[in-house]
Amino acid sequence: MQDLLANSRVTLLVDRWDEDWSRLAWVRAYGTATLLERADDPAEHDLAVTALRAKYRQYLEHALESRPIIRIAVDRVVSWGALSAET
Numbered sequence: 460m461q462d463l464l465a466n467s468r469v470t471l472l473v474d475r476w477d478e479d480w481s482r483l484a485w486v487r488a489y490g491t492a493t494l495l496e497r498a499d500d501p502a503e504h505d506l507a508v509t510a511l512r513a514k515y516r517q518y519l520e521h522a523l524e525s526r527p528i529i530r531i532a533v534d535r536v537v538s539w540g541a542l543s544a545e546t
Contacts (some may be wrong), residue, residue: 460494460527467491469531469538475540490533498522504528 474485497504
């Protein structure tokens with residue numbers, strides 16, 4: 460968290476690896492990160508917590524209401540490889 464407070468420029472990289480190299484791909488999002496504290500914006504924080512819990516069941520057992528959430532405002536997206544919806 461200290462790194463984010465010192466430099467809010469971030470990169471989020473998602474890749475797909477496969478033994479078949481023709482299926483390799485990645486997407487990189489560049490942006491600015493901020494900490495979303497519940498005290499600052501309860502409605503948005505609650506929406507983020509709800510979305511995380513809907514996607515990741517393990518978060519049902521965590522006290523996310525008291526934790527900051529990292530919000531990324533994406534400026535630019537770069538991609539490479541086989542990005543079709545087919546798996």
